Amino acid sequence: MITSWHTSSKEGNAMHDARALVQLGDEAVRRLARKGYTLDLPAIEELLHRRNQKIALGDELRAESKKLAASVGQAAKSGADVSELKIQARALKEQIADVSFQADQAAHELSELMLTIPNMPVDEAPDGFSxxxxxxxxxxxxxxxxxxxxxxxxxxxxxxxxxxxxxxxxxxxxxxxxxxxxxxxxxxxxxxxxxxxxxxxxxxxxxxxxxxxxxxxxxxxxxxxxxxxxxxxxxxxxxxxxxxxxxxxxxxxxxxxxxxxxxxxxxxxxxxxxxxxxxxxxxxxxxxxxxxxxxxxxxxxxxxxxxxxxxxxxxxxxxxxxxxxxxxxxxxxxxxxxxxxxxxxxxxxxxxxxxxxxxxxxxxxxxxxxxxxxxxxxxxxxxxxxxxxxxxxxxxxxxxxxxxxxxxxxxxxxxxxxxxxxxxxxxxxxxxxxxxxxxxxxx
RNA sequence: GGUGGCGUGUCCGAGUGGCCGAAGGAGCACGCCUCGAAAGCGUGUGACGGUGCAAGCCGUCCGUGGGUUCAAAUCCCACCGCCACCGCCA
Structure with a gap:
């Protein structure tokens, strides 16, 4: 079905990571600062939000598309004219492709960012950089x-x-x-x-x-x-x-x-x-x-x-x-x-x-x-x-x-x-x- | 490298366009039966994502990636992997 953003476990895990970071909030910023890394939390939040929004929209459209396809099958079986329905279905499909692409893009951006963020040191590790x-x-x-x-x-x-x-x-x-x-x-x-x-x-x-x-x-x-x-x-x-x-x-x-x-x-x-x-x-x-x-x-x-x-x-x-x-x-x-x-x-x-x-x-x-x-x-x-x-x-x-x-x-x-x-x-x-x-x- | 075959859930295995996340079996979990166990019977049993306080609802996944179609595990293409035989080789 068109494209999928669920297939890569690496990306899925990066998502999980993003949510964990957002949940930690300032704590994550503080801990990473000890490692000399400046965490851009708002950027992560924005990407995560954008990704989730697009996924939700895509899922909605896809559910609609499935129903429509089923009704085309029904109608065709009973001998009705389905050409109008098919046009509708095709248009819907285009919309789905578009939204999926946007979701993929946000997911990729987020994933790429997440992969470059270092692990957070525990507080037990002493302060300093050398x-x-x-x-x-x-x-x-x-x-x-x-x-x-x-x-x-x-x-x-x-x-x-x-x-x-x-x-x-x-x-x-x-x-x-x-x-x-x-x-x-x-x-x-x-x-x-x-x-x-x-x-x-x-x-x-x-x-x-x-x-x-x-x-x-x-x-x-x-x-x-x-x-x-x-x-x-x-x-x-x-x-x-x-x-x-x-x-x-x-x-x-x-x-x-x-x-x-x-x-x-x-x-x-x-x-x-x-x-x-x-x-x-x-x-x-x-x-x-x-x-x-x-x-x-x-x-x-x-x-x-x-x-x-x-x-x-x-x-x-x-x-x-x-x-x-x-x-x-x-x-x-x-x-x-x-x-x-x-x-x-x-x-x-x-x-x-x-x-x-x-x-x-x-x-x-x-x-x-x-x-x-x-x-x-x-x-x-x-x-x-x-x-x-x-x-x-x-x-x-x-x-x-x-x-x-x-x-x-x-x-x-x-x-x-x-x-x-x-x-x-x-x-x-x-x-x-x-x-x-x-x-x-x-x- | 060549030729042929094959890739479905924890495992085995069915499925050639819609009613299939997917029959059946095994395994596992729970329950019944039993003094207890086995057998038998019943129920349940994947991952990921979105949404929700939650129950749930929705979506994706049949090696991977594309394509055809209103609709794909099923058709087409490419790639990867496995098995067999041949070639080569530590």
């Missing part, structure tokens, strides 16, 4: 006290012959890495160690997922439409796919457009995947080493739960990410990000920062976020409780952990005066060696 405004939650582990000048992971890795950045540049350009021998083995060991830890001790289910996803998937978790420039895009013929910047994208979208039975929640998912990021707009930063690459691998954690429990789930996930560093004996701290520094998707974010001796400071190694119902709304992840009530789920994600940055921290924190590296006990079953000797050979 990392300096973050609140330190705790420090864990002793910052190593070397009796010598510690080297950075590049000097260490290249001297050991386990890291080769020059050749990586030859292959692909800047911001790529090659690891070799004990270095490559170490990466594989870290990934396996993290996955085993999460699946056996923390109750996560391991997944192997696509690393190329479509536009809808990227929109579901909030990478699109706003952050396209951060992504690598591939295309063959008319087909366009994006390389995932994190396994959060495929893992969270696994349940897109589904209604989940509440009793089966929470879901705890993990996956080890490569992550691809353009790093547009970070030209001068972290140009040395393997801290910021176009491709790195990471073990990601995702939890899906009911909205009411997400705050507790966030603490659980944080502890799971922290366990990775504790077991490796790496010094780190946990901070709670300021409202204005939390990501587009997030209501509340903890960062875990690992100690990096060469920089004499803590550097981000994991970001653990409660996205509330934000992503679920975009992706259409709903929950049905025992009473049959439906609501959007809550989603959380966190790194647990990235392989490259962990490797860098491990090399730097565990270096010895002669340039050899001590392997943490927990990792030895995975590496098969407990030392990388100064000449690069495992022992």
């Amino acid at each position: 990392e300096d405004d973050a609140v330190e939650v705790r420090r864990v582990g002793d910052v190593p006290d070397f009796g010598f000048e510690p080297k950075d992971h590049v000097d260490l890795g290249e001297a050991l012959g386990i890291l080769d950045l020059a050749r990586a540049t030859k292959l692909s350009g800047p911001r790529f890495s090659v690891t070799r021998a004990a270095g490559a083995k170490l990466e594989r060991a870290l990934a396996a160690f993290f996955l085993d830890l999460h699946t056996t001790e923390h109750g996560y289910t391991e997944f192997s997922v696509p690393n190329l996803v479509n536009t809808e998937t990227m929109t579901g978790t909030g990478q699109l439409p706003k952050f396209e420039e951060d992504l690598f895009k591939t295309g063959v013929g008319s087909r366009e796919l994006y390389l995932i910047p994190t396994a959060e994208v495929p893992l969270t979208n696994l349940h897109g457009d589904e209604i989940i039975d509440a009793e089966t929640l929470p879901y705890a998912y993990t996956s080890h995947t490569p992550c691809y990021r353009s790093e547009a707009g970070s030209y001068g930063r972290d140009t040395r080493g393997i801290l910021r690459l176009h491709q790195f691998s990471k073990v990601e954690l995702v939890r899906i739960c009911e909205a009411e429990t997400s705050r507790d789930e966030l603490e659980k996930m944080l502890s799971h990410a922290e366990a990775c560093l504790r077991k490796l004996g790496l010094a780190y701290r946990v901070i709670m990000l300021a409202a204005g520094d939390t990501g587009f998707n997030s209501t509340l974010t903890y960062d875990i920062e690992v100690w990096l001796p060469s920089q004499d400071k803590y550097r981000e190694i994991s970001s653990v976020s409660d996205c509330g119902q934000f992503q679920a709304r975009r992706a259409g992840i709903r929950v049905r409780d025992k009473q049959g009530r439906k609501q959007f789920a809550a989603t959380l994600n966190g790194s647990g952990l990235p392989i490259g940055r962990t490797l860098a921290a491990l090399l730097e924190q565990n270096q010895q005066a002669d340039g050899s590296i001590r392997i943490p006990d927990a990792l030895v079953p995975y590496t098969g060696f407990s030392m990388i000797k100064a000449d690069g050979t495992p022992a």
